[in-house]
Amino acid sequence: MDIKFVKRDVLKEKPDQKNLGFGKYMTDYMFEIDWIRGEGWVNPRIVPYGPIEMDPAAVVLHYAQETFEGLKAYRTKDGTIQLFRPEMNARRMQRSNERLCMPSLDEETFVEAIKALVNVEKDWVPSEEGTSLYIRPVVFANESALGVHMANEFKFVIMCCPVGAYYPEGINPIKILVEDELVRAVKGGTGFTKCGGNYAASILGQVKAEKMGCTQVLWLDGVERKYVEEVGTMNIMFKIDGEIYTAPIDGTVLPGVTRDSMLQILKEWGYKIHEEHVAIDDIMKAGHEGRLEEVFGTGTAAVISPVGELVYKDDSVTINDFKIGELTQKLYDELTGIQWGKLEDRFGWTQTI
Template identity: 75%
Template sequence: MEIRFEKREKLKDKPDWSNLGFGKYMTDYMFICDWDREIGWHDARIVPEGPIEMDPACMTLHYAQETFEGLKAYRREDGKIQLFRPEMNAKRMINSNERLCMPAFPVEDFVAAVKALVKTEEAWVPKEKDTSLYIRPFMFATEAALGVHMAKSYKFMILCCPVGAYYATGLDPVKILVENELVRAVAGGTGFTKCGGNYAGSIAGQVKAEKLGYSQVLWLDGNERKYVEEVGTMNIMFKIDGEIWTAPTVGTVLPGVTRDSMIHLLKDWGYKVREERLAIDDLMKAGHDGKLEEVFGTGTAAVISPVGELRYNDDVVVINGGKTGELTQKLYDTLTGIQWGRLPDNYGWTQLVD
């Protein structure tokens, strides 16, 4: 894939690296590649970051044919920059696109595009502790037409922004509300994809949770509203009586890259990992019986989010005294150690940007 470059006349001022927040400051450039039915993917380019022209009849605005991904670039102590399992994001996007009848962007081109943009923006990769460059690949239909069908044209784009911790509280345990009315995904739907519609539909649950003093929502299955699935922005795992439980990725749960990485680590450490359905009633009972030892969410943005409290209806369970568990901390330290190059990568997960 040849990538042309369009130079920006004036570079942006860099933000305060010690106060980045998450998703606030876009870098100088973005990647764009176009697709149409006649010639496929073409005109790959890195251009100044800024607004894009969109027809008001653009099909994405009306029918939400859109997918996205999220990954990070990390600056190591030796100054080099590396990615973490970018090929998994590429493959997951292909699966998302297939479900939404969108063209596949090849894995090798996806990784090459990410590396090219990060290399261009290497001055934006922060070096402060726990900071990184967040990378947002996304694709959307560009055909201007009213009518529900597979579009004739699409754009694949990548944005970057330097970020700090996803949660302002860092690794402090979060409180989670179990949603008992609304559902996020159903069998045969788009729950396993990373598409904007999944997140738009989850906002109502998030608003409800925040009104009750909770930071996230734990969704139950859409059929029986009985089995725990995932949190709004991450997968979730439960340590019950020494074993790890997490929902299976069988169509309604996003197959998280961080989730997969944690499962590798846990199995190598000798833990039994049960990718099985877990009833919310059994989970709450385990909490009251003292068998629910740790709960943590997993995702690219936050890496790990310890959970200190679960509320289901009027029933509340406090986990590990509301403190971060020993295993949760070990997983966080190990995975971030690999991502930032502080620990050896024995799995071949990292790729240098050079």
Template identity: 65%
Template sequence: MNIKFQESNNLKAKADENNLGFGQYFTDYMLTMDYTNEKGWHNAQIIPYGPLSLSPASFVLHYAQEVFEGMKAYRTPNDNIQLFRPEMNARRLQSSCERLCIPKIPENVFLEAVNALLKVEKDWVPHVDGTSLYIRPFIFSTEETVGLHAAGNFKFVIILSPVGNYYPEGVNPVKIYVEDKLVRASKGGTGFTKCGGNYAASMLAQVQAQEKGYTQVLWLDGEKRKYVEEVGSMNALFKIDGKIYTSPIDGTVLPGVTRDSCIKLLKSWGYEVAEEHFSIDFLMEAGRNGKLEEAFGTGTAAVISPIGELFYKGETVIINNFKTGEVTQKLYDTLTDIQWGKTEDPFNWIKKL
């Protein structure tokens, strides 16, 4: 793939790596690529980070035809830069594109684009322990029309952001509000994709939960409001009486890269993992009788986020005395050690830049 490079005349000062927050700073360059029905994907270029020019009639502004991904680059102790299972992000983006009627980007083109931008911006991958360079690829329709039809013009963009912890709490238990009225996703919808509409639809519940003092929302299924699905920005796993439970990937839950990695690790350690539908009543009862031993969310942004409290219909359940559980901590330590190159990668997950 031919990628043009436009040099910036105004490079930024690097952000303080000890105070990065999440998604607050952006690097000097971004990658863009265009799509038309006539040319397909073309005009790949790395250009200075800056505003995108859009018509007020751009299709995405009216009909929300867009998808995105989230991944990270890590700096190892010997100063190498590496990615964690990037091929899974490439394939998930293709799946999202298919559902949203967006032309797919071939896996090899996606990976080449990510690597090309990282090579230009490698100095932005932070050095401080626990930090990383967040990678946000996204695609949106640029077609200039307010007529509803299958659009034919799109833009692919990759931006980069040096980040610290996703949650201000760090790797400490969070309080979760179980939402039993609003719906995030339903069968036949877009719940399994990474599209902005899913997240926009979840914001009201998120705001209401935060007003009550909760960090995140745990969603139930859209039909019966009975079965546990996922947390707003993470998949969710629960250790009940020694067994790990998590919702299946069958159309309403995002197929998370970190989720899949945790399941593979847990199975390699001898844990039984049930990817099946289970009810919120089952979960709360396990909390009441002490069988809910650990709970945690998984995602690229937060990696592992322990859950210390669940609130559902006026009842509060405290998990593991609001402390990070042994399995939760082991998963976090193992995953992050692999991602930052501090330990062996037995699954061949790492791809070096």
């Protein structure tokens, strides 16, 4: 791919690595490429980060043809920069785009574009403990036309921002509300895709949770409102009687890259894994009986997030005395150890920039 580079006149001042937060500071540049029906992907370029001009009749604003991804670049102790399983993000975006009738970059071009941008922005990859460069690819329909149809023009953009912990609590346990009225996804819909509409539909539940003193929402299935599925920004796993339970990837749950990585590590460690539908009533019962040993969310942004309390209707259970579990901590150390180059990558997951 022949990528045009447009240089900024003045580079931005970089933020304090000890106070990055999440998603607050965008880097100097972004990658762009356009798709036009009959021509395909054209004009790849790295340009100064800034506003994108868009017609008010742009299809994405009216009919939400849009998908995105999230991955990170990590700086190792010797200064090397590496990505974590970017090919998985490429494949997931392809599946998302197929569902929403959108074009996709092929896997090789997707990864090449990310590497090219991160290479330009290598000075933005932080070195402080627990920090990384978050990478956000997004595709959206920018054709100017009203009327519901597959758009004829799309734009693919990659932006980056240095980040610290996603949740203010960091690796400390969070309190989660089990939502039993609102619905996030149903089979046949877009629950398995990473599209903005899924997240927009989850905001009301998030607002409700925050009013009740909870950090996040655990969604139940959209038909019976009985089986646990995923948290708003993470997949979720339960350790009950020494075994791991998590919702299956069958159309309503996002196929998380971190989820897949955690399951591979757990299987290597000899844990019995149940990828099956588990009723929230059974989870709460296990909690009251002391059999619910640990609960943790998994995702690129937070990596792993221990759950200290589940609130469901008029009931609640505290998990592991609201402390991070031994397995949760071990998984966090293992995965981040691979991501930051502290541990051997025996799975072949990392790619060096």
